[in-house]
Ligand code: DX5
């Protein structure tokens with residue numbers, strides 16, 4: 001699975017969102033949009049009307065990260081609006097199977113996010129319902145926080161789980177390793193404090209989708225920052241043991 005970079009517009013200028021989206025469109029894979037409700041996290045950002053407005057202008061697919069209470073009620077609408085990926089928090093969902101299925105049914109990739117203190121093991125049985133696991137590498141709520149190294153152990157553990165799972169799901173003789181149910185690969189995203197100082201550790205531990213807010217929009221040239229982060233992550237992935245297990249001989 002190739003490295004993907006998802007710049008977070010939380011660190012962009014909210015009054016110029018369309019321009020800020022454009023600034024990374026040649027370089028990035030996704031546009032990460034942080035929806036916060038001031039209940040699940042102590043911060044309030046934007047909601048569905050702003051996402052709908054952004055979708056009209058954004059060329060990149062939108063990666064919605066919902067840091068909200070009651071995602072079971074609100075998440076499907078983001079997929080119906082046209083987001084390419086919708087991620088809900090395990091700590092907030094009361095009916096995750098139903099909600100993750102509704103997200104997929106509306107045509108988006110389904111994501112399950114875990115806070116730094118939430119273990120992955122209780123969610124192993126849910127992996128069949130998800131297209132991406134998001135491991136928070138800061139407590140959610142704000143951009144520009146310090147990366148939490150303690151989460152790297154969980155990244156390794158989750159990568160091992162995904163490798164085993166994806167391999168066992170692969171039909172005999174199927175050429176592409178790493179495919180989950182529905183023929184989709186389960187991606188592993190990290191979010192929070194991802195920068196030129198931390199991205200290599202994340203990639204080595206097994207992440208393949210990298211959210212970066214301040215490291216991209218705090219840079220003079222956001223597109224260049226994305227390219228540099230990608231190069232670093234690709235180099236680190238190439239030397240990581242887990243990528244050899246996923247792509248033997250690569
Ligand atoms: C934090 C958000 C992140 C945030 C990351 O709760 O989920 O997406 O934008 O910002 P940085 O990269 O600055 O830590």
Ligand code: ZN
Nearest residue numbers: 034065191211
């Ligand atoms: Zn986020």
